[in-house]
Amino acid sequence: MLRRFLFLLSTLIVAIQSAEENDGGARLLVSKQILNRYIVEDMDVIVKYTLYNIGSSPAVNVVLKDNSFSEEVFKVVGGFLNIKIPRIPPATNVTHITVLKPIVDGFYNFTAAEVSYQNSDESAKVQVAISSEPGEGYIVAFRDYDKKFSPHLLDWCAFAIMTFPSLAIPFFLWWSSKSKYDSFSKPKKSTKDN
Amino acid sequence: MFHCKVLLCIAILSLISSSLGTVCSNPQIEAKTYTTQDGTVITNVAFVARFSLKCDNGARELPLYAEINGKTFPVVISGKEHYQVSWVEDVKTAKSGSHDVNLFDEEGYAQLRKAIRNNEDVSAVKPLSQIQVPHPGTYQGPWLNSEFLAVVLSLIVWYSAFSTKSKLLS
Numbered sequence: 613m614l615r616r617f618l619f620l621l622s623t624l625i626v627a628i629q630s631a632e633e634n635d636g637g638a639r640l641l642v643s644k645q646i647l648n649r650y651i652v653e654d655m656d657v658i659v660k661y662t663l664y665n666i667g668s669s670p671a672v673n674v675v676l677k678d679n680s681f682s683e684e685v686f687k688v689v690g691g692f693l694n695i696k697i698p699r700i701p702p703a704t705n706v707t708h709i710t711v712l713k714p715i716v717d718g719f720y721n722f723t724a725a726e727v728s729y730q731n732s733d734e735s736a737k738v739q740v741a742i743s744s745e746p747g748e749g750y751i752v753a754f755r756d757y758d759k760k761f762s763p764h765l766l767d768w769c770a771f772a773i774m775t776f777p778s779l780a781i782p783f784f785l786w787w788s789s790k791s792k793y794d795s796f797s798k799p800k801k802s803t804k805d806n
Numbered sequence: 807m808f809h810c811k812v813l814l815c816i817a818i819l820s821l822i823s824s825s826l827g828t829v830c831s832n833p834q835i836e837a838k839t840y841t842t843q844d845g846t847v848i849t850n851v852a853f854v855a856r857f858s859l860k861c862d863n864g865a866r867e868l869p870l871y872a873e874i875n876g877k878t879f880p881v882v883i884s885g886k887e888h889y890q891v892s893w894v895e896d897v898k899t900a901k902s903g904s905h906d907v908n909l910f911d912e913e914g915y916a917q918l919r920k921a922i923r924n925n926e927d928v929s930a931v932k933p934l935s936q937i938q939v940p941h942p943g944t945y946q947g948p949w950l951n952s953e954f955l956a957v958v959l960s961l962i963v964w965y966s967a968f969s970t971k972s973k974l975l976s
Contacts, residue, residue, distance in 0.1 A: 647850045647894065656842045658852045660894060676882075690840030690854035691892055692884035698869040699880070708882055709852045709892035711840055761846060763952045771956070779963065 637731035638671035640664065640700065642743035644678075644725050653717045653754045656689070661708040661725060661743065663700060669732040671700040676708065678725035685720060685751075686712040700729075717753035722746040830861035830868055830911060830934065837937045845944035851900035854892040855907055855939050856884075871915040873908040876928065878918065881909065891937070902943035908933035 640663050647658040659678075665671050674697040681693065691710035700706050714720070724742040731739050837857035842848055859868065870881035872891040881889045891907055910918055910933050917931045 647852070648848050650847045652847050655844060655847050656852070658842060658848055658850060658894065660850075660852075690852065691856060692882070692888065692890055695882040695884050695890065696867070697880060697882050698867070706880055706882075707893065708890070709854055709894060711842060711852050711854055757847075761947075763948045765952050768952050768956050772959075783967075 636668055637735065638665050638667035638669050638700070638702070638729065638739075639731070640671055640674070640727060640729060640739075640741055641666060642676075642725070642727050642741055644722075644743040644746060646722060646746045646749070650752055650757065651714065651720075651749050652752045652757045653714050655713065655754070655757075657686070657712045657714060659710045659712065661710075663697070663706045663708075663727070665700045665702050665704055667731065668702055670702060671729040671731060672733055672735075673698065674700055674706075674727060674729040676725055676727050678710075680723040680725065681712060685716055686714055689713050714751045717751045717756075719748060719750050721748045829913070830859065830863070830865045832862040833935050834860045835909075835935045835937065839937070839939045841939065841941040843942060843945060845897045845946045849897065850894040851897055851941070851944050852892065852894050853905060853939050853941065854890065855937050856888060856890045857937060858887045859889055859935075860887065869912055870934070871910045871912075871918070873910065873918060873928070873933070874905060876922075878915070878922075897944055897946065900941065900944055902941050905939040905941060907937040907939060909935045909937065 642664075643662045645660045645662070647660055648656075651657055661676060661678075663671075663674065663676070676695050676697070678693045681688075689711050691708070693710055695708060697706055697708075722745065724745045727741040727743065728738050729741070730737065835857050837855055839856075840852075840854045842852045845851065859870075861868075866886050867883050870889060872879045872881050874891075874893065877893075879891060879893065881891050883889055891909075910931070914931060914934055918928065920926075921928050921931050
């Protein structure tokens with residue numbers, strides 16, 4: 613029932629560049645990863661955006677917008693989904709983390725985030741890029757997850773209580789008869805000793 | 807003459823705007839932090855600090871930098887006054903306790919980079935402000951499986967019963 617979803621191996625998608633792009637200017641590679649083993653309803657989902665500038669000049673006014681998380685399925689618990697990075701120098705990584713919690717279960721298609729930036733300080737042209745897509749994932753219902761992975765302490769306690777009478781009643785019977793015979797034998801012993 | 811005045815005005819305005827844009831006087835920070843505490847479903851622990859910064863001189867959308875345990879990160883901006891610093895650590899190496907985030911403006915960041923480059927004491931550079939990100943620890947499942955505990959308990963019961971029985975029979 614529970615399927616494994618490893619999203620760590622998400623591929624980098626090269627920022628969309630126009631064909632006649634010259635060598636100068638910033639070029640951003642944007643990856644979007646989900647750092648989870650399982651995606652479970654009402655538990656943290658970590659989304660990591662990595663922006664890397666492979667160009668020769670800094671990317672300016674980088675705006676990252678992620679509208680792929682619908683409000684009916686996810687609520688944001690930490691971080692922002694729409695951000696701006698004033699400047700990414702060449703050969704520099706910038707990471708951004710957002711933590712979400714799914715509120716419903718079922719399949720969900722994790723699509724790309726959008727990035728727009730100016731490819732140098734002088735350039736007024738806005739470059740648009742999209743990130744990699746983590747792909748489709750399954751949000752496991754919390755009940756199913758709990759059934760499989762919780763320590764089941766309550767269940768074991770119930771089991772212990774249920775098995776207790778079958779162990780305790782024979783023991784109690786034996787104990788009462790033993791103490792009865794002990795009380796018979798003790799006076800004898802005491803008379804013998806005397 | 808008129809052109810000169812216009813140029814002067816532009817020069818003054820650009821000076822004011824540049825000084826407004828990079829320097830924050832009397833910063834007031836309100837931070838909200840979030841860390842992932844359940845390590846059973848995640849591969850990395852996320853630390854997220856979002857904060858709002860208010861300056862007396864009204865500076866907004868400042869380019870800020872953060873320093874955490876000797877690593878520097880650019881601070882991302884959301885809206886006019888909100889900022890965010892976030893990073894991930896491996897579940898096994900993420901330490902519990904308070905993580906200090908030192909915030910620097912561009913001037914402070916330049917000094918910090920210089921200090922790092924010259925192997926000088928980084929703590930000598932005064933940060934613009936500091937945020938503490940508390941992390942109570944990451945839950946990685948129970949340290950003792952309940953199944954194991956149940957087996958051990960049942961073995962103890964069985965052994966005590968068996969030893970008493972053999973004592974009675976002998």
